[in-house]
């Protein structure tokens with residue numbers, strides 16, 4: 001399960017989202033944004049759990065029934081079909097055997113792949129909300145894996161959040177590939193300071209105490225706990241208010257280099273962003289312009305100004 005420092009960013013995906021004709025009706029659910037845009041940066045690992053456990057294409061339609069926490073995956077019309085246990089086993093097997101993934105994109109509403117709000121039918125009354133069987137087992141074994149459903153990527157905030165988590169987790173995987181040491185853990189934490197602050201200043205402080213207390217003998221346990229906290233922090237969506245605080249913090253590193261007019265322009269830009277008048281990319285671009293002219297070694301180490309490729313334009317809409 002090791003990962004080379006220059007390894008591709010591998011992301012698991014429900015195979016039907018890449019256009020593979022593996023759906024119960026022989027069709028696919030190609031998502032062009034995922035394939036054509038994210039596919040330029042991620043190496044997808046397509047998986048169809050229902051085909052993998054031996055169900056053919058086409059196949060009878062499945063649905064979830066029973067206890068929303070522990071539903072069963074059964075045939076809609078043919079009640080003799082119950083693939084709950086094979087799907088559970090396959091989820092656990094994939095959690096063990098898949099190569100190191102930096103993220104996973106799931107097809108929404110599927111009784112196997114749906115991450116949340118999948119209908120769980122009841123004997124009486126309206127369906128309740130549950131989770132697909134395969135995804136439940138997989139994520140139970142890899143709880144910090146950045147995961148999202150394709151439909152939610154239409155929301156610019158959730159899209160940016162997912163991609164940010166994938167890139168951050170990939171950086172963590174690269175860190176692990178070169179044998180993690182207390183110094184490397186502290187450096188990882190320091191370089192993610194501003195990203196963490198955009199999700200909540202308390203995360204930076206709490207994780208910082210954790211990282212600072214690390215000892216060589218306990219590095220593995222500390223790293224595991226740190227990662228759990230780090231990924232949970234990034235999952236909390238950043239807000240305009242928190243981003244604006246980070247932008248003002250960055251402005252502080254330019255206070256001796258900029259004249260009054262440049263500072264006023266930046267402040268007005270940050271304020272306008274805070275109030276919803278501008279997307280994040282505008283103050284970020286202005287700051288990057290000033291830091292190019294007045295480099296600062298501390299800011300240059302931070303991932304915040306470019307946490308993912310600018311060409312994805314994820315900050316143009318948040």
Ligand code: SF4
Nearest residue numbers: 015016048107110113
């Ligand atoms: S949603 Fe999952 S199980 Fe259904 S076709 Fe797509 S990959 Fe296969």
